[in-house]
Amino acid sequence: MSGQSPSQTQQGTGSKDKHHDAPPRPKILSNTLGLDLKTHAEYIGPTDYRDPFLLDLHRQNVDMNQDVPAPTPIATFPRRLNHRTVFLVHPDESAASETRRIADLDAIEATVHPLGRTLVDLYFRIVHPSFPILHKDVFISKHRLSHRHFAPSLLAAVYLIALDWQLYDSALAGREVESIPDPAALEELAERTMTQDMRRPKLSTLEAGLLLLQRNRRIVETGIHTHPTSSRMFTAQLVAMAQDLGIHIDCSSWSIPAWEIGLRRRLAWALYMQDRWGACVHGRPFLIQDSDWDVQPCSSSDYPELITMDDGSPDNSNSVISTGWDLFLRHIELTHILSDVIRTFYSAAATRTGGTIDQMGVVAAVELAKPLVFRLREWQACLPQQLQLQSTKLRELCANGALHLAHASIEIALHRALVRIMTPDTPGSLYDVLRSTARAKLQGAIELLGSLRPEHTAAFWASQAAYQAAEVGSLAGLLWVTADSFDEMAWCASRVDELRWALRVRGAAAPFAREALRLLERDIGGLGMVKSTSDVIS
Template sequence: MSSRSRACDTCHLRKTRCVREDGKERCVLCTFHDLNCTFARRPTPRRHQQRQRRAHGHGHRQQQEAEENLLTPVQTFDAVQAQSHQTQEFEVPDRQQVSPVLSQAETSTTASHPNEQVRISTPPAAAYPSILKDTLGLDPTTHAEYVGSTDYRDPILLDLRCSDSVRRINDRTLFLIHPDEHTTSEARRIADVDSVEAAVHPVGHILVDLYFRFVHPSFPILHKDVFIAKHQISHRHFAPSLLTAVYLLALDWQLHDSLLASGGIQRRPDAAALERLAEATLEEDMRRPKLEWEIGLRRRLGWALYMQDLWAAFVYGRPLLLHNDDWDVRPCSSSDFPEYAKEEEDSATTTTTTTTTGSVPASTGWLLFLRHIELSHILREIMCKYYTTAATRRDGSLDNMGVVAAVDLAKPIIARLRQWQATLPDELSFTASASQPRRPLCASASLHLAYHAVIIALYRALVRLLTPGDPTPPSLHAAVRTAARDKVQAAVELLGSMQPEHTAAFWGSAASHQVAMIGGFAGLLWATAETAEEMAWCAARVEDLKWALKVRGAGAPFARQALRLLEREIGGLTVDYMKGPGVLDEREWVMEQDHASVR
């Protein structure tokens, strides 16, 4: 076998694919770690040759048995689960009892069951499914630190340091590679991931299947085929925080699995234990970040983080952590979604396609993800123009421009939102027809809810500017409030028309606050209404919204959470404030407080 057709020594030891760019003497992994790309190690001998060597004598029997153990493929995770039925519990080492001298070789043979030794460590490269040969591995004992342009450690000086810890990616990007804090970091990781698996044993593979049926199509961050292939080999291939997140999200769809729904297992997944492990392991992962190699995964993860930061800042009223001036991630394309390309290949070779109940096509999930990114850009523009401190403070931009100019500033954004909605593909349309008894899940409902939340965010800022006494033209005042009521009506109708295939799909963490924002905006219109009729209309819309959430809350966690937010912060709205001068003064006080907060 030539050196060009087999893995170099570094990739062979790490059991990763050896990727070498055209014209380069070193592979990608050796270039990143600044190592020599050598081929001194002999190729892995075949198994029948090992047996022949062991037959020559007994003088080196112990050494040969050790070599055989290293070369024996590990049991698949399904086989491990089948053996585990012979025992009552899935025992794992405690997080506080990991030996500080436990080596990586020892952890690879740690018993996960009390009566047997089960190897669930990293297998030889030959034992991997072919899909895993297209991925690059990570160093389990080091982590990278990004050196920013304003860091006290100047990149030019770091370039002069003769050290293996300095890694320059290009002329603007430099990393420092540090060893993990503790020598037991890998042993601790294995103990943690075993604890995660113990919390869901023996239904871990079922939860993974549920995750990729219901969550992943609407939130396509992970590489589905790679994750499933690794999980079939061993749960120890994952960071504990990642595996915990997958299991926790999948628990919301337990009723969609016959075994979990029927209660046919003795031990149900321990959600409380998973939540505790998620908090503990995520904190440790943040101290030792492991950067993924695959650029598509990094790009998907980057844009997911971008949207999460934006919506979290908006619904909680907090400053943004990520700003466009420091954001240089390229837009996602179809090449960043491996399942999309695979689906196109499958559709080209088959004339008919079938959709599993509860699943969403990969192409639909890809479009959904991209449209969420586009909508996030519009929301960021609204936040920067109407909600930042520079805009809302006294003598800020909104105070200086006045109501008329602020409304004119909103017109291009409104046109942009209309264009965004008009260009939605048919796959992302919202249909509320109940003619068919059984339909696949419609994951686009969350996108339409986010769209209404963005519109309401814009009109809420405009309504806050319509303070009594301002020289606002009456026609403009009436037009803004009429349009605002129309937006509330449309949003409430959206929630009221959702069918089970909508509510049973995946909803992000911001969904409940988006719904509460609709009710909160109706409450703002109620508090600033000038007639009893308008107050009654606003109160009725809040009641309609709460009713829509009540009848859907049993099967939709986001609806239950949104209802709790509405009941706790808004409650019931009535027209009693129009009765009697004493209560009318209280209403005026509420209005004054709201306007004062804007000023």
């Protein structure tokens, strides 16, 4: 931030106040749909009672090739993006107070002053490369002009996330503790303004929600362990809001800037991953249905920071940017495999009495699992060198660990399902193969967690990481409770102790590991019995 304090931006009276309350809009926002500060756009679906074709008759209709005027309209008007897609653009004043927005932004900025610019730079250095849900140039250009260019919830969320890595900036690391911005104050402002911003949803509101969902550190350091369904309910709200924003629709031919098309795609797939992993770790149905999902895959053209070669391939000269983008794409690929695992082995249609699993039996179920096993193996074999776990660089954080844990957790989910469906009628040879393979995957996942270096644990980990690590313990407990020998029970108990140790020695530096240990000790109640029984056996 500049040397001017937030309070100074509010000095003056009359026309000067109005000028500060409405800083000039950056030109890069011209003709955008979901980023205007004065309006919010509502997608009109094909079955909406407001017929999309009739909306074309509205007198204030804006032509699809015409730039939307910057001043706030006095009434709602339709905006057609292509021959089949239309939005209603509403003035924000009908839903929330502009004066309230400015006051909230000033309060957020005052909380971090004079470190706003430092925190923004820290966010884009550490979090953004592997979780690219913001447009860096748009955000920074707006931030350099005025903190009042933002939705309050997004500004607070970026500051909050950045504070989690305060040790990685000399200006922050060298400050006295009492001069560090108060995360609790920012948390309160973020949550309150998020509620307000969802009444006038924009892309920035969705960005803020996704960022707030990733805060492992807040849960650990404050001791506030919300019920798992609370994050799931918040995700459901974000999904509903995103559908209002048309995030689930192919925007390739829309009359909006090319960079907004790319931003919408990145946001869409980040939300899709949040939904799928939330469904997995909490055992819930999907909120997003594939039949209603019409989003094109991400490509290098969707990421303006990525310099591309003449043939369209990424230029690896900026390794941090290209590696982070590749990480994001590989997470999406894994999420598609996870979707098929859940749909095949964990959906209500599959698991109910008399469902598809009961009908086919364990032998056929194993055959159904083989293509999924092959896809996971092929995915791992195709990882480039820079995404390998051991690919770390001197004095650089490495987010590859989160990618490999996600891969291991899908293998764990698949083998948990196969162990569960085995019956006394399962052929002996198949029974032995399934259990030995499950034990191998369990051992591999624990060794993965035990091999994480400080460069891995201090990098960005998404919110599902703690649950992914805890699910490793769930497989250990499941193998223990279904074991048919004391030796196998002792082996499983030993793996639980090994997992606990791997998480304990990393818990001080990695909030996700600390939270995973808490989930392991408290929420997976049966593992306490695993430990006590191992003591008896020994």
